[in-house]
Amino acid sequence: MRAWAVVETGKPLQEIELPTPEPQGAQVLLEVTHAGVCHSDLHIWEGEYDLGSRGKMRLTDRGVVLPLAMGHEIVGRVVKLGPEAEGQGVKVGDVRLVYPWVGCGKCAACQRDEENMCLTPRSLGVYQNGGYATHVLATHVKHLVDIQGLDPALAATYACSGVTVYSAVNKLMPMDPEEPIVLVGAGGLGLNAIAILKALGHRRICIVDVDQKKLDAAREEGATDAVLVSGDDTTKRILDACGGPVAGVVDLVNGTQTARFAFDALRKGGKLVQVGLFGGELSIPLPLMPIRALTVQGSYVGNVKELRALIDIAKQGKIPPIPITREPLRNADAALNRLREGKVVGRIVLTAEAA
Structure with a gap:
């Protein structure tokens, strides 16, 4: 062959x-x-x-x-x-x-x-x-x-x-369909995640990316909110788009920068599901984990x-x-x-x- x-x-x-x-x-x-x-x-x-x-x-x-x-x-x-x-x-x-x-x-x-x-x-x-x-x-x-x-x-x-994001978003469920889910990355994984969330009946989907063209494609796919990564205020932009801290983030990039702003966007009881392999590391303030009952979970395919x-x-x-x-x-x-x-x-x- x-x-x-x-x-x-x-x-x-x-x-x-x-x-x-x-x-x-x-x-x-x-x-x-x-x-x-x-x-x-x-x-x-x-x-x-x-x-x-x-x-x-x-x-x-x-x-x-x-x-x-x-x-x-x-x-x-x-x-x-x-x-x-x-x-x-x-x-x-x-x-x-x-x-x-x-x-x-x-x-x-x-x-x-x-x-x-x-x-x-x-x-x-x-x-x-x-x-x-x-x-x-x-x-x-x-x-x-x-x-x-x-x-x-x-x-x-x-x-x-498909199966990677299907497995990842199901780790956030059950969740109210109007509760914002944040997806970091608007590449093939991100677009499939939007499509699958819509298929599961979820209605509030916020997409985050560095590329406006990819954000536009995500909007066409059905994302309700879009955040362009620029500077050090990405967490604030996510909170503004979603109306406050969020219950769930799926990081499809999973680099040092994205993990940081994704973690900082979580509300009490929130969960960050890490999927991407971009690389780096995340430093977590340990007292916040129990005080805010946060979850950081990896998801492999x-x-x-x-x-x-x-x-x-x-x-x-x-x-x-x-x-x-x-x-x-x-x-x-x-x-x-x-x-x-x-x-x-x-x-x-x-x-x-x-x-």
């Missing part, structure tokens, strides 16, 4: 030939038709995360091995089934969304279908080859989700961008049960589509660089030539 892979961190992706996997057990081989380009791909490509005063965490420390075909938002056409995948509701020719956040398959978390919490992760596009390739190997037939009736390019984004629930909502037509830009798979490197330069509104989805 052909892959557009990270061969050396920080260097252009290279088109290389890799052995086409042979499905074993309950595995399924698919021909990739669509692969989303996610911001977390940039961190993998760069090879490290910023841990603030603790320095850098390198991807090699997490067990990432190069060369690697990234891409974890994958839709593909089934081309071959492992012997144990036969008769499990999937046949050759079917188009399926691939759940990528897989684990060891044996621990208690994996047995609960909560593989994103597995202590020995094997995520597609991170620890094993993903969607920036002509073929991908799904580790189990249960990780294939039927997307019949949905635009496959949009559906691909639900495997990460989502599990396959949440992905199936999200796709069910999408099939009901309740989730407004986000802007999608389609690019051929061979343009993976250029697409990644456009994302790095902040030139993407919504999501780029790489497509096979015939898709």
Whole structure:
């Protein structure tokens, strides 16, 4: 198979030939038709995360091995089934969304279908080859989700961008629909978060970003309030837009600056859900945590049960589509660089030539 892979961190992706996997057990081989380009791909490509005063965490420390075909938002056409995948509701020719956040398959978390919490992760596009390739190997037939009736390019984004924000916003629920929820970041995650909140019936959504063009797109998606980050008064701008301190913030950027103003915007009993991987650190005044009964919680992607629930909502037509830009798979490197330069509104989805 052909892959557009990270061969050396920080260097252009290279088109290389890799052995086409042979499905074993309950595995399924698919021909990739669509692969989303996610911001977390940039961190993998760069090879490290910023841990603030603790320095850098390198991807090699997490067990990432190069060369690697990234891409974890994958839709593909089934081309071959492992012997144990036969008769499990999937046949050759079917188009399926691939759940990528897989684990060891044996621990208690994996047995609960909560593989994103597995202590020995094997995520597609991170620890094993993903969607920036002509073929991908799904580790189990249960990780294939039927997307019949949905635009496959949009559906691909639900495997990460969609399920990540779905899991994150549900960590704030239940909440009165008129209670402002603040979303930090108006990229692909932010636009999907707005769409999903609207699908869940939430009506007050405040979006925060440094880019007015992205804020305009968020308004079109359904955000009721928008705050442009400028200077040191972002917390005040959020409070002014929302009518005071807020009950819930989802930080889809999660850098030192955004975490600070997001935390400072919380009311008593408020919760900050941290999703993004931009990096840095947050210094918290410890007495405020109990005095104001605050919660700071990380949220890592989502599990396959949440992905199936999200796709069910999408099939009901309740989730407004986000802007999608389609690019051929061979343009993976250029697409990644456009994302790095902040030139993407919504999501780029790489497509096979015939898709």
